Amino acid sequence: MKRNTLSYKVRQYLMFGGVGTALFCAVVIVPFIYGIYLTFTSWDGVSPHKPFVGLANYAAAFADHDYWLAMGRTVIYSVFAVVLINVLAFAMAYLVTSGVKGQNFFRAGFFIPNLIGGIVLGYVWKFVFNRAFVAIGTALAGGEQVPSLLASPKGAMFCLILASVWQYAGYMMLIYVAGFMSVSDSLKEAAMIDGCTPAQAMRNVTIPLMRSSFVQCIFLSITRCFVVYDVNLSLTKGDPYGQSIMAAMHVYNTAFTYKNYDMGQAEALILFVVCAVIGITQVMVGKKGEVEA
């Protein structure tokens, strides 16, 4: 059998990757392309007719003041959340790879929040912010009722960031743990003998060699934060006064609450493009100078 022919390679690919590719196309690629098509129509989500309207939906999306307010809030939320998630995840990874007693217990413990779905996690934190913190605050204030953090726009934003950091830091920690473990001990020892203090060894040797972990974690946290919906829904539901509505929630509301399916689809695509541009730019910049440990 000739193994260099195109037909052989195609058959070989189909044998190993055919089913996966077909499924991926069916549930990701085709709906995505179909979704792009829908942004150029005025489909109401039910009718069999999909009148072509050109760029009208995009024009409406760009003119939607609330959408850009939500986008702005998403950017602010993402900046804080991404930084805090990665700082905390890196610190936790350092802790659980430093040989501290019970490090496996800590690894499991730090990862558990990621196993709790965003909806459940949001309700748990809602209880904590609305009941537990309020009760503690009231007790500390000598019985005077203290408002919940979720009652103010800034407080709600803080709560969203805190819940997201709690949710994602454990997952990112695992990637940083892999990064720490990929840096060989002999390199760290060589750095010590060369004259590094532990902090210098971390800055000059360990962190540069963990560049790929940083790229992956930052990419994942950016993309997850930009499309946050579940925690947003269960923790604040956009309140108070719609001041904590993030971009994804705004898109959902536009499409399914206000039945502007066409405009919602266009806003979703804009959100995707913004998220993709930021994520890909970060990966391209981060990948430069990346080396294997």
Add this chain to the structure above:
Amino acid sequence: MASLSLKHIEKVYENGFHAVHDFNLEVEDKEFIIFVGPSGCGKSTTLRMIAGLEDISSGEFKIDGVLMNDVEPKDRDIAMVFQSYALYPHMTVRDNMGFALKLRNVPKDEIDAKVNEVAKILDLEKLLDRKPKALSGGQRQRVAMGRAIVRSPKVFLMDEPLSNLDAKLRVQMRTEIAKLHERLGTTIIYVTHDQTEAMTLGTRIVVMKDGIVQQINSPEHLYNKPCNLFVAGFIGSPQMNFLDAVVEKKGADTFLDIAGFKIKLPADKAAAVEGYEGKTVVAGIRPEHLLDGRGKEKDFCTIKAPIEVRELLGAEAYLYFTLGGKQCTARVASDVDLYVGMEGTMALDLNKLQLFDKETELSLLWKEW
């Protein structure tokens, strides 16, 4: 450069494993000390204790008379070449070599001058702007050496630095290291499990087994006067032949009965087995001290055994045969016409014969280390 003193050094890990027992060594300035032994003998652990990468459980380690037990590796003024080279993959060769100086806030001009000087010595000038990934194994090894040399430390530590190289390059680099030692006049402590490296490089060799020092002396001394069976077997390639021999006395003469062959011992060897009459000792003879004995029966004590395997190595050949149930090797010139199936007559060079107590495994001939 520096002198080192290790007194009663012990290493016991938290799990109770005793890796190094009562290690004592005085290293003089400019010595090339080799730690040699099989895997797990504690040689690398001892080196790492000297480097400060492992804590010393008990004992005293001094450099130039200054106690170093609790001194950080960075403050010991040592440089180390690792088995894996441990070059920083994200830095160029130039940065790798200059990193230690940069940490010490040496001016950039001075760093560049030093790096260029060492690069010239090691023929690395054209590779200075490359990263380790773009280097061959031998080049990486030279960069690792260069990184150590640039610092002009008091002591060089080398942990099996040639073990990742192919056989040809290893021989070449061995020569390079010997030349560097000659040129730099540095104190070097070198760990290897390769006894050829130990013999060719070291001014003194420390032979270790199970964390215990077996013998410390010059390569010649270890080769000619091993103090026990382990050292005799470990030093020399192919390894020394060991045969059970019963001591017999006939009048004033002392004989060894080796698999039925009566070997008359010279006076000095006979004195060593005084009191062993009727007992079994271990006779050790190196393959190169077993000669083609045909026609030499009158002048030499000879033994006979059929040749089972012949290995031609070019200038010489190894002949394998069994004597008294033990596998033996003879190293002869390649033109000796003894082949598989032929009855080999081997003459023993009795001046080179080693004798060991079968129980204690200590040499009956050499008492000193």
